[in-house]
Amino acid sequence: DIVMTQSPDSLAVSLGERATINCKSSQSVLYKSNNKNLLAWYQQKPGQPPKLLIYWASIRESGVPDRFSGSGSGTDFTLTISSLQAEDVAVYYCQQYYSLPTFGQGTKVEIK
Amino acid sequence: EVQLVESGGGLVQPGRSLRLSCTASGFTFGDYPMTWVRQAPGKGLEWVSSIGSKSYAGTTEYAASVKGRFSMSRDEFKSATFLQMNGLKTEDTAVYFCARGGSNSSLRGWGQGTLVTVSS
Numbered sequence: 260d261i262v263m264t265q266s267p268d269s270l271a272v273s274l275g276e277r278a279t280i281n282c283k284s285s286q287s288v289l290y291k292s293n294n295k296n297l298l299a300w301y302q303q304k305p306g307q308p309p310k311l312l313i314y315w316a317s318i319r320e321s322g323v324p325d326r327f328s329g330s331g332s333g334t335d336f337t338l339t340i341s342s343l344q345a346e347d348v349a350v351y352y353c354q355q356y357y358s359l360p361t362f363g364q365g366t367k368v369e370i371k
Numbered sequence: 372e373v374q375l376v377e378s379g380g381g382l383v384q385p386g387r388s389l390r391l392s393c394t395a396s397g398f399t400f401g402d403y404p405m406t407w408v409r410q411a412p413g414k415g416l417e418w419v420s421s422i423g424s425k426s427y428a429g430t431t432e433y434a435a436s437v438k439g440r441f442s443m444s445r446d447e448f449k450s451a452t453f454l455q456m457n458g459l460k461t462e463d464t465a466v467y468f469c470a471r472g473g474s475n476s477s478l479r480g481w482g483q484g485t486l487v488t489v490s491s
Contacts, residue, residue, distance in 0.1 A: 260435075299477035301416075308468050308481035309408075309416065320479065352416055356475050359432060360406075360418040 261285050261355050265363035271371040278340040280366045282353035287333045290357060297357040300329055300338045303365075304349045312351075313338065345370065372397045373480030375469050380485030383459055391454040393469030393482055400450040401425035404473030407443065407454050409465035410484070419467070421474040422452060432474050437463075459489045 262285040272278040288297045296316035301309040311320045313329035316336055326341045340347055348370060353363040379391040393405070404427070407419040420443040423430035431443050442455040452469060466486050470478035 297475070301478075303416075308483055309478070310481070311477055311479050314477035314479075354416075354418075354477070356477060359434070360421075360474055362416040362418070365415045 261288065261358055261361050263353055263355055263361050263363040265351075265353060265366050267366060268364070269367040269369065271369045272340075272343045273371045274345065275342050276371075278343050278347070278368055280338045280351050280353075280368075282331075282336040282338070282363050284334045284336075284355055284357075288355045288357035289333050296332050296336070297355060298329075298331075298336055299354045299356065300327075301352045301354065302347075302349045303352065309352065340368070343368070343370070373471055375471065375480060375482035377467060377469055377482045377485040380467065380487045382488045382490065384491050385459060385461055385489055387459055388455070388457045389459060389487060391456065391467055391469075391485060391487070393452045393454075395450045395452070395471070398471070398480075401447050403471050404476070405443075405445060405452040406470045406472055406474065406478055407452075408468045408470055408478070408481075409463075409487075410468070411462075411465045414465075417465075418474070420454060421472075423473065456487070459487075461489050463487060464489045 264283045266281045298316045300313040303309040317329045350365045374396045406421040420433045422443045440458045445452045466484040468484045471480040472478040
């Protein structure tokens with residue numbers, strides 16, 4: 260199995276400031292036949308199901324605010340919230356779908 | 372709009388069985404693979420099982436933790452997918468979500484989940 264490791268486990272950011280979450284996979288998730296990284300980011304608010312934010316590592320899902328962005332390739336990925344809003348308080352998960360899916364352990368984002 | 376509604380959860384004793392259902396609407400069900408993901412209380416997300424689209428309905432995949440005990444299927448006429456869970460263990464206690472997408476795609480559209488509690 261591909262192990263996904265997120266860092267940090269939690270972070271507190273002031274409103275309007277940048278939040279950065281890292282995700283590292285135990286092996287590359289770059290699918291060479293189409294040069295796409297098979298990695299997604301999800302947001303889960305308390306009592307709600309996860310919501311897809313980013314797929315192919317950097318493509319924003321329709322309707323997701325542009326303050327959310329994804330970057331990285333191979334084994335190292337980042338989710339950035341450029342200007343944290345109150346409604347962004349949630350747990351964020353990365354997920355690889357290069358092989359049988361696995362998720363990171365989650366990163367809890369709070370307001371400082 | 373993608374809508375997924377899970378049902379069938381509840382309290383069950385260890386070793387017993389339970390069948391979860393997920394009814395879909397708002398999209399052409401047969402065109403999409405489907406997936407079950409679970410979340411133990413206060414824990415993270417764990418992929419459980421995926422089934423191929425109508426064209427690949429025989430294709431199922433399972434996490435090692437449930438392989439041989441759980442079985443996923445789909446019914447195109449009902450626009451539904453099912454998770455038959457046998458030999459339940461206390462560690463299967465979780466909210467079970469169904470989602471649109473397969474084992475080789477992101478999961479776009481999730482249900483609200485159904486809680487399964489395995490306890491004596």
